[in-house]
Amino acid sequence: MKNSLHARSAQLALLVLVAALSATGCAVTRDQSTVGQYVDDATISTRVKARFAEDPGVEALRIQVETLKGTVQLAGFATSQAEKDKAGQIARSVPEVRELRNNIIVRVPAK
Numbered sequence: 037m038k039n040s041l042h043a044r045s046a047q048l049a050l051l052v053l054v055a056a057l058s059a060t061g062c063a064v065t066r067d068q069s070t071v072g073q074y075v076d077d078a079t080i081s082t083r084v085k086a087r088f089a090e091d092p093g094v095e096a097l098r099i100q101v102e103t104l105k106g107t108v109q110l111a112g113f114a115t116s117q118a119e120k121d122k123a124g125q126i127a128r129s130v131p132e133v134r135e136l137r138n139n140i141i142v143r144v145p146a147k
Contacts, residue, residue, distance in 0.1 A: 081101045087127075107133075
C-alpha cells in the first residue's frame with residue numbers, strides 16, 4: 037500500500053511538471069534568465085519530489101518544492117523535526133541543488 041502511494045506521488049509530480057510546462061509554454065518567469073533555466077529548475081523540483089515519494093520517512097504530498105536558479109525552497113508541514121530534517125537531507129542530495137531553504141513547519145497532529 038505504501039509503495040503504491042509513493043508510486044502515485046511520483047506519477048503526480050511528473051504530471052504536475054508536464055502540466056506546468058504545457059500551460060506556460062516554457063515561458064521564462066521572474067528572475068529566470070532563459071527558458072533553459074526554467075526547465076532546469078522544474079527538473080530539479082521534480083527530482084526532489086520524486087525522491088520524497090520514494091522515502092517512507094517523508095510525506096511527499098504535504099511538502100511543496102519550488103526552485104529558482106538552483107535554490108530549492110521547501111514549504112508545507114511535517115509531523116516531526118525528524119521528517120523536516122529528512123526532507124532537507126533528501127533535497128540537498130540532488131546534485132543540481134545549489135542552496136536549500138527549508139521552510140517546512142513542524143506541526144504535531146492532534147490526538
